Amino acid sequence: MNSALPDTQRIYSFEELLELEELTGLKYELLDGQIVAMTGGTKAHNLIALGLFTEIDGQKDEGCRLYVADVKLRIDRERRVNDKDNSAYPDVMLACGEESSELYEESPVLLAEVLSDSTARKDKGEKQEKYLAIESLQTYLILSQTEVMVTVYQRCGDEWVKNFYLGKETDLDVQLGHLHRPLALNLGRIYKYVENRI
Numbered sequence: 339m340n341s342a343l344p345d346t347q348r349i350y351s352f353e354e355l356l357e358l359e360e361l362t363g364l365k366y367e368l369l370d371g372q373i374v375a376m377t378g379g380t381k382a383h384n385l386i387a388l389g390l391f392t393e394i395d396g397q398k399d400e401g402c403r404l405y406v407a408d409v410k411l412r413i414d415r416e417r418r419v420n421d422k423d424n425s426a427y428p429d430v431m432l433a434c435g436e437e438s439s440e441l442y443e444e445s446p447v448l449l450a451e452v453l454s455d456s457t458a459r460k461d462k463g464e465k466q467e468k469y470l471a472i473e474s475l476q477t478y479l480i481l482s483q484t485e486v487m488v489t490v491y492q493r494c495g496d497e498w499v500k501n502f503y504l505g506k507e508t509d510l511d512v513q514l515g516h517l518h519r520p521l522a523l524n525l526g527r528i529y530k531y532v533e534n535r536i
């Protein structure tokens with residue numbers, strides 16, 4: 339690689355992405371081999387992700403690993419389209435089982451994204467499609483940043499069931515497959531750090 343700055347016109351492999359991040363010290367996502375620069379989030383974005391992290395942390399199974407934003411997800415290398423790699427930095431990620439790398443996870447059971455104006459289209463479109471194709475994934479959460487609302491995609495056999503939940507009093511029963519205990523999440527507790535902002 340000749341330059342530390344990514345060429346937005348070329349297709350990168352996952353290995354080249356890791357090299358680029360090491361050279362620049364910056365984080366990038368990879369969608370169908372194309373580099374997508376990571377942008378900073380708002381305070382509300384960060385606080386909602388932290389609220390979800392806190393809700394999950396005390397309930398996760400032993401041996402599971404929970405992350406907020408800074409750990410890369412390598413998306414199903416076995417299911418690549420046209421040999422193009424994909425990776426992302428989910429806002430919240432819960433992964434269980436064996437680890438294959440110190441740099442990234444490959445088998446999450448839960449992923450969550452907090453919507454922002456700049457990422458909403460990607461999080462509810464291209465990225466969502468790639469997430470829902472991950473075989474280990476059981477739940478995908480999309481959290482609003484402007485109201486107490488979450489969209490839940492829950493795996494049910496080979497299908498995905500989509501539901502919307504609103505309001506601080508709402509409780510969610512989030513299934514993580516037959517190998518893991520379900521999570522009991524409360525929207526009021528997830529959004530507690532932003533009560534006065536939305």
